[in-house]
Amino acid sequence: MAKPRILLNLFHPTFEQSRGNRALAEEARKLANVTFRNLCQEYPDLKIDVKKEQHLLLEHDLIVFQHPVRWYSGPALLKEWQDQVLQYGFAYPPGVGDKLNGKCWLSAVTTGGPQDAYRSGGRNNFTMSELLRPFQQTATLCGLTWLPPFVVHSVLPVTMGGISDEELGKRAEEYHILLDGFTIG
């Protein structure tokens, strides 16, 4: 069976300082069926090549949106990318813009906050599943299947209570295995 084609769209405004997303991206990029794109590097001025982005979407089966959580959402370019690329007649509404129908959406995110903060009554009050709902509904409206998000918590410098290099390495390996094991249908 042919390997699914995976598009990894990374949104990280300060990737040169990244610890978590760098570790995840390095593991994912080892897979031959992953097309890796560093969008903040590609579009530092937010001027997105919409046709190119849409063409890339069409050529892949699984679209991974990888980014650090920023203010309980994603970096600004991710929002801009959604606004510009997921156009009426291309991505939605159902029955009119069906080009992404049947593909899958995976949000792969890192947080500074610990897992325990992401619950009712915790410091951040809501679970990650709840906070990611705008992405989930975007995927659903555009006909993509929403996959369970891949979340790495406590991605801070070790000196500030962040997870150890060993733990981060383990999570990055899990990410690799998850992407490698993805099948269509």
Ligand SMILES: Cc1cc2nc3c(=O)[nH]c(=O)nc-3n(C[C@H](O)[C@H](O)[C@H](O)COP(=O)(O)O)c2cc1C
């Ligand atoms: C502007 C800004 C906003 C942030 N907002 C959140 C947040 O809402 N929740 C959280 O847990 N961490 C937040 N963080 C921490 C980042 O999620 C964390 O630094 C990042 O996931 C680490 O990944 P990296 O090593 O790839 O940069 C924020 C960081 C910045 C700079």
